[in-house]
Amino acid sequence: xxxxxxxxxxxxxxxxxxxxxxxxxxxxxxxxxxxxxxxxxxxxxxxxxxxxxxxxxxxxxxxxxxxxxxxxxxxxxxxxxxxxxxxxxxxxxxxxxxxxxxxxxxxxxxxxxxxxxxxxxxxxxxxxxxxxxxxxxxxxxxxxxxxxxxxxxxxxxxxxxxxxxxxxxxxxxxxxxxxxxxxxxxxxxxxxxxxxxxxxxxxxxxxxxxxxxxxxxxxxxxxxxxxxxxxxxxxxxxxxxxxxxxxxxxxxxxxxxxxxxxxxxxxxxxxxxxxxxxxxxxxxxxxxxxxxxxxxxxxxxxxxxxxxxxxxxxxxxxxxxxxxxxxxxxxxxxxxxxxxxxxxxxxxxxxxxxxxxxxxxxxxxxxxxxxxxxxxxxxxxxxxxxxxxxxxxxxxxxxxxxxxxxxxxxxx
Amino acid sequence: xxxxxxxxxxxxxxxxxxxxxxxxxxxxxxxxxxxxxxxxxxxxxxxxxxxxxxxxxxxxxxxxxxxxxxxxxxxxxxxxxxxxxxxxxxxxxxxxxxxxxxxxxxxxxxxxxxxxxxxxxxxxxxxxxxxxxxxxxxxxxxxxxxxxxxxxxxxxxxxxxxxxxxxxxxxxxxxxxxxxxxxxxxxxxxxxxxxxxxxxxxxxxxxxxxxxxxxxxxxxxxxxxxxxxxxxxxxxxxxxxxxxxxxxxxxxxxxxxxxxxxxxxxxxxxxxxxxxxxxxxxxxxxxxxxxxxxxxxxxxxxxxxxxxxxxxxxxxxxxxxxxxxxxxxxxxxxxxxxxxxxxxxxxxxxxxxxxxxxxxxxxxxxxxxxxxxxxxxxxxxxxxxxxxxxxxxxxxxxxxxxxxxxxxxxxx
Numbered sequence: 103x104x105x106x107x108x109x110x111x112x113x114x115x116x117x118x119x120x121x122x123x124x125x126x127x128x129x130x131x132x133x134x135x136x137x138x139x140x141x142x143x144x145x146x147x148x149x150x151x152x153x154x155x156x157x158x159x160x161x162x163x164x165x166x167x168x169x170x171x172x173x174x175x176x177x178x179x180x181x182x183x184x185x186x187x188x189x190x191x192x193x194x195x196x197x198x199x200x201x202x203x204x205x206x207x208x209x210x211x212x213x214x215x216x217x218x219x220x221x222x223x224x225x226x227x228x229x230x231x232x233x234x235x236x237x238x239x240x241x242x243x244x245x246x247x248x249x250x251x252x253x254x255x256x257x258x259x260x261x262x263x264x265x266x267x268x269x270x271x272x273x274x275x276x277x278x279x280x281x282x283x284x285x286x287x288x289x290x291x292x293x294x295x296x297x298x299x300x301x302x303x304x305x306x307x308x309x310x311x312x313x314x315x316x317x318x319x320x321x322x323x324x325x326x327x328x329x330x331x332x333x334x335x336x337x338x339x340x341x342x343x344x345x346x347x348x349x350x351x352x353x354x355x356x357x358x359x360x361x362x363x364x365x366x367x368x369x370x371x372x373x374x375x376x377x378x379x380x381x382x383x384x385x386x387x388x389x390x391x392x393x394x395x396x397x398x399x400x401x402x403x404x405x406x407x408x409x410x411x412x413x414x415x416x417x418x419x420x421x422x423x424x425x426x427x428x429x430x431x432x433x434x435x436x437x438x439x440x441x442x443x444x445x446x447x448x449x450x451x452x453x454x455x456x457x458x459x460x461x462x463x464x465x466x467x468x469x470x471x472x473x474x475x476x477x478x479x480x481x482x483x484x485x486x487x488x489x490x491x492x493x494x495x496x497x498x499x500x501x502x503x504x505x506x507x508x509x510x511x512x513x514x
Numbered sequence: 515x516x517x518x519x520x521x522x523x524x525x526x527x528x529x530x531x532x533x534x535x536x537x538x539x540x541x542x543x544x545x546x547x548x549x550x551x552x553x554x555x556x557x558x559x560x561x562x563x564x565x566x567x568x569x570x571x572x573x574x575x576x577x578x579x580x581x582x583x584x585x586x587x588x589x590x591x592x593x594x595x596x597x598x599x600x601x602x603x604x605x606x607x608x609x610x611x612x613x614x615x616x617x618x619x620x621x622x623x624x625x626x627x628x629x630x631x632x633x634x635x636x637x638x639x640x641x642x643x644x645x646x647x648x649x650x651x652x653x654x655x656x657x658x659x660x661x662x663x664x665x666x667x668x669x670x671x672x673x674x675x676x677x678x679x680x681x682x683x684x685x686x687x688x689x690x691x692x693x694x695x696x697x698x699x700x701x702x703x704x705x706x707x708x709x710x711x712x713x714x715x716x717x718x719x720x721x722x723x724x725x726x727x728x729x730x731x732x733x734x735x736x737x738x739x740x741x742x743x744x745x746x747x748x749x750x751x752x753x754x755x756x757x758x759x760x761x762x763x764x765x766x767x768x769x770x771x772x773x774x775x776x777x778x779x780x781x782x783x784x785x786x787x788x789x790x791x792x793x794x795x796x797x798x799x800x801x802x803x804x805x806x807x808x809x810x811x812x813x814x815x816x817x818x819x820x821x822x823x824x825x826x827x828x829x830x831x832x833x834x835x836x837x838x839x840x841x842x843x844x845x846x847x848x849x850x851x852x853x854x855x856x857x858x859x860x861x862x863x864x865x866x867x868x869x870x871x872x873x874x875x876x877x878x879x880x881x882x883x884x885x886x887x888x889x890x891x892x893x894x895x896x897x898x899x900x901x902x903x904x905x906x907x908x909x910x911x912x913x914x915x916x917x918x919x920x921x922x923x924x925x926x
Contacts, residue, residue, distance in 0.1 A: 117685050146687070175681035258903070265904050266806040269587035273529050275558070278802070297903045389798040390690070394678040398809065481902060487895035491670070491709045492677050 105230060106137050107203030109415070111159070112144035112151065114209030114216070115182060116240070117175035118252025119259070119399045120407035120484075124208050124236050125178065126171040127411025129159050135419045138204065142502060146179035147209070148216060151193050152511065154504040156200070161500045171408065172485055173494040174396040183511075185216055190223050192509055197224070199505040203231045204418050208411070210239035210250075211451050214426050218446035221424040232418040235426035235446055236410050240393045242289035245454040246444040247428035251410055254403030254479035256283075256392045257293035260337075261480060263388055264294040268304030268335045277324070277334040277375050277383040281368035283392050284339035286311050287455050290392065291339040292468040293476040304335035311341030312455050313465040320344065321378050323466050328379060336375075340387075342367055397492065401482025402437065413441040437478035517642060518549050519615030521827070523571070524556035524563065526621030526628070527594060528652070529587035530664025531671070531811045532819035532896075536620050536648050537590065538583040539823025541571050547831045550616065554914060558591035559621070560628060563605050564923065566916040568612070573912045583820065584897055585906040586808040595923075597628055602635050604921055609636070611917040615643045616830050620823070622651035622662075623863050626838050630858035633836040644830040647838035647858055648822050652805045654701035657866040658856040659840035663822055666815030666891035668695075668804045669705035672749075673892060675800055676706040680716030680747045689736070689746040689787050689795040693780035695804050696751035698723050700868050702804065703751040704880040705888040716747035723753030724867050725877040732756065733790050735878050740791060748787075752799075754779055808904065813894025814849065825853040849890035 111128055113121055125143075132138045141159040144150030157178075170177050185193065197205065207217045214235040221233035237244050240256035260282050271278035282291040288310025295308050306327040309315060328334040372385035410427040417427065425443040432438040460472040523540055525533055537555075544550045553571040556562030569590075582589050597605065609617065619629045626647045633645035649656050652668035672694050683690040694703040700722025707720050718739040721727060740746040780797035788795040822839040829839065837855040844850040872884040 113685075117682055173681065174678050176685040178685075179687065180685045261903050262809060263803055263807065265906065266586050266808055267802045269585065269906060270529055270802050270806045273525075273588040273590075273592045275591065299903075299905060384802065386801040386803065387799065390679045390682050390796065391675055391798065391803070394682045395675065396678055397674060483899035483901065485899070487897070487899055489894055491673050491711075491892070493711060494677065494681060 104137055105203050105232065106139065107201045108140045108142060109138045109204035109206070110142040110144055110151065110156070110197070110202045111206040112147040112208065113176035113178050113180045114147040114207060114213040115180060115238070116393055117180055118238055118240050118393050119174045119255040119396050120251050120404050121175070121208060121238050122173050122177045123171040123404050123407035124238065124251060124411030126167055127408035128206055128236070128415050129167055131412035131415040133160065135415065137419050142200065142202065143178045143497070147181040147183065148185050148189070148193070149181045149183055150178070151196050152185070152189055152509050154196055154506060156502040157497060158500045158502055162497050166495045166497065169495045170497070172396060172399065172404070174394045177497060184212060188512060190219055193220055194223055194227050194229060195506060197231060198229060200502070205231060205233045206236055206414050206418070208236040208238050210241070211244055211449060211453060214244070214446050215450035217426070218424065218450045221446060232421070232423035234414045234418050234422065235449070236414045237426055237428070240290060241284055241287055243287040243453045243455070245449050245452045247426070248431040248439065249429055249479050251403060251407035252393065253289060254400040254406070255398065256290055257296070257476060258400040258480040259392050259395045259398040260290055260388055261294045261297040262398055263391070264305050264335065264337055265297045267386055271304070271335055271384070272333045274382070275333050277328060277336070277379060277381055279336045279338060279368040279372045279375065279383065279385040280305070281338055281340055281385065281387045283388070284311055285341040286453055288312055288339045289456060291337050292456060292472050293480065294337040295468050296473055296477050296480060302331045305337035306331065306334055307336045308467045309336070309338045309342045310456055310461060311339045313461060314343060314345040315465050317344045323464070324375055325379060328381065336371065338367055338371060340367055397485050399484035400480050401484040402479055404484035406439065409441055417443060434474055434478060437481070516549055517615050517644065518551065519613045520552045520554060521550045521616035521618065522554040522556055522563065522568070522609070522614045523618040523620065524559040525588035525590050525592045526559040526619060526625040527592060527650070528805055529592055530650055530652050530805050531586045531667040531808050532663050532816050533587070533620060533650050534585050534589045535583040535816050535819035536650065536663060536823030538579055539820035540618055540648070540827050541579055543824035543827040545572065547827065549831050554612065554614065555590045555909070559593040559595065560597050560601070560605070561593045561595055562590070563608050564597070564601055564921050566608055566918060568914040569909060570912045570914055574909050578907045578909065581907045582909070584808060584811065584816070586806045589909060596624060600924060602631055605632055606635055606639050606641060607918060609643060610641060612914070617643060617645045618648055618826050618830070620648040620650050622653070623656055623861060623865060626656070626858050627862035629838070630836065630862045633858060644833070644835035646826045646830050646834065647861070648826045649838055649840070652702060653696055653699055655699040655865045655867070657861050657864050659838070660843040660851065661841055661891050663815060663819035664805065665701060666812040666818070667810065668702055669708070669888060670812040670892040671804050671807045671810040672702055672800055673706045673709040674810055676717050676747065676749055677709045679798055683716070683747055683796070684745045686794070687745050689740060689748070689791060689793055691748045691750060691780040691784045691787065691795065691797040692717070693750055693752055693797065693799045695800070696723055697753040698865050698867060700724055700751045703749050704868055704884050705892065706749045707880050708885055708889050708892060714743045717749035718743065718746055719748045720879045721748070721750045721754045722868055722873060723751045725873060726755060726757040727877050729756045735876070736787055737791060740793065748783065750779055750783060752779055809897050811896035812892050813896040814891055816896035818851065821853055829855060846886055846890060849893070
């Protein structure tokens with residue numbers, strides 16, 4: 103059962119505030135297992151494998167590793183590269199050349215698919231190796247797992263931002279539209295409603311991409327809420343759209359996975375509201391801060407990210423492969439969870455939307471069940487206060503010698 | 515010399531993270547002076563005076579008052595209303611009807627002008643009263659005072675945001691443009707450079723509205739920096755523009771003071787860079803978070819805001835009038851200051867730009883002198899960490915009976 107050799111880990115897709123916590127969890131766990139000889143950090147995700155850009159993680163300084171766990175974004179670099187068949191064959195050559203027997207890939211649903219395809223190829227090529235996906239996405243849209251590391255912190259940033267900006271709208275008696283990330287799934291936008299503590303608190307209206315709203319109902323709801331509270335705060339996902347209109351997030355740019363790059367719905371809604379309501383309306387896009395603003399990291403999210411990173415290593419050493427680690431919620435109050443696993447095929451390329459029953463009947467908010475679900479994930483301050491400005495460490499990067507000829511990707 | 519009667523305070527213009535700290539400073543100081551009978555809070559700045567919308571600040575709960583000092587945005591509400599001559603006469607009638615002998619107005623340069631005109635009118639009408647301006651603006655563009663309450667915290671938010679988002683750009687090896695508020699003055703954008711601790715740290719390039727940059731030099735600098743560090747972070751003020759091009763912040767909307775509402779320069783630069791450099795470029799506008807994100811408040815800024823609020827009251831009771839309180843820096847390391855005052859006329863309607871000698875020769879950053887100036891103002895965490903989401907108090911609002919007929923403003 104014992105499989106001895108080197109291990110490799112990569113970080114993929116949009117970074118999160120806690121993705122490095124998973125990396126640190128994996129490194130610290132790997133140090134405990136004699137089966138793992140060297141631990142390779144693949145620079146820029148799968149590209150690091152393709153081009154043999156590896157650093158020796160066991161040679162990094164212990165203090166830097168600890169500090170890295172609260173450093174936002176991917177310490178190893180990241181990419182959105184989707185390896186094609188030729189690329190995947192190259193990966194196998196690289197794994198063989200470096201005696202890599204364990205591969206961990208930390209990413210969202212596209213990355214889990216990459217993981218699965220590599221796992222399949224390893225089996226076909228009779229290369230005994232274990233491939234485990236580590237979940238990560240602020241969008242929280244991976245199926246099976248209760249939640250995704252990165253989500254709780256992004257939700258904490260977004261909900262905090264809404265509460266603070268809402269005070270500004272309240273002081274002026276104006277309207278404000280705040281746009282959160284989320285192409286298809288409204289987990290992040292829904293979570294801003296956790297910040298509503300008294301009736302009349304912001305956000306007054308919450309619109310997810312899962313629903314199509316009639317534009318007249320939208321305007322009516324906005325009027326009503328503004329009338330009632332003397333100001334208005336609307337939280338909206340970038341992927342939200344109306345039924346039967348062309349007001350929606352739009353962009354001609356497409357990323358490497360073929361997804362449109364969104365943004366701009368808050369601006370459109372804000373213009374519309376200002377004209378219709380006759381009150382000044384402003385907007386904010388939370389943008390990259392949602393996945394980067396580490397001073398607002400959630401302790402629960404941070405701990406979970408660390409746990410799934412460590413568990414990926416221990417499960418692999420124990421013989422598991424072709425799975426993604428999952429978080430299985432055991433209780434809500436106090437929040438307790440266990441780490442489990444699920445087959446990569448059960449998550450690869452799939453998107454979990456906010457279920458219908460967690461969206462209110464008026465389609466302008468989430469239900470108490472959603473709130474009960476999201477709140478515990480946003481709790482606790484992972485980052486202590488600091489006197490000055492944040493100082494983030496960087497790895498020393500002891501590169502590992504290359505063993506193969508240079509590789510040139512062929513874009514499809 | 516002793517002038518007995520009621521006092522009134524209003525908050526004006528764009529709120530800041532620490533504007534309520536000045537309010538609390540004023541309330542707590544006023545409680546110490548028998549000359550001040552009742553302390554009126556004018557709801558929504560000068561509009562509260564015009565419409566006699568006053569609350570009795572001495573009746574607010576002590577704990578709420580203390581908690582209010584770390585609550586972002588204007589607790590009394592705010593406005594951008596510029597009172598015309600008829601309005602100012604109304605103000606005098608209201609002051610007389612309520613025996614208001616002390617008026618404190620907390621705002622930027624437009625508000626200081628309002629203050630001065632009211633002070634003049636009081637003299638003309640033989641109404642013995644003392645009028646004192648309390649400085650406030652995240653733009654830091656009031657003259658005479660060393661710095662403006664609100665600036666240090668906004669700078670801390672902006673610099674922290676740049677450091678965190680920069681990690682994201684670094685992980686992808688992409689370019690990123692971040693836009694800060696600042697129509698004419700680049701104080702806020704310049705302060706993001708305080709976060710640069712090692713060569714190669716972000717922001718790599720910093721563009722202020724005070725300079726006009728040749729577009730080719732801009733592109734060349736961007737290429738060079740990207741080449742050098744493998745990623746690029748550009749910090750830019752909303753009011754920045756190139757020499758001889760139409761790439762600049764633009765908006766057809768104009769606020770109540772006649773200023774154009776800006777925004778959009780980061781988006782334009784980002785598109786331009788992506789096309790020119792052939793690397794993916796993203797942008798973020800920090801938007802209202804700069805003046806609202808209280809979890810990032812600076813302790814020094816918070817303390818100064820409190821101090822100028824208190825000093826306004828004590829100076830007024832001692833007989834000063836027609837002045838704005840100032841912060842006079844005494845030393846840099848350790849940072850020490852005293853509170854002073856300057857005539858309202860010396861600041862009213864004036865804008866202090868970043869001096870030429872604090873902008874580097876290449877026009878793409880600020881000098882060490884700027885850094886030495888800005889750094890101390892951004893230091894210290896005023897807000898403790900919290901387990902859940904921020905919970906902000908509201909005043910109970912014991913309204914004071916109106917004494918005059920209803921007033922209807924005539925817009926000009």
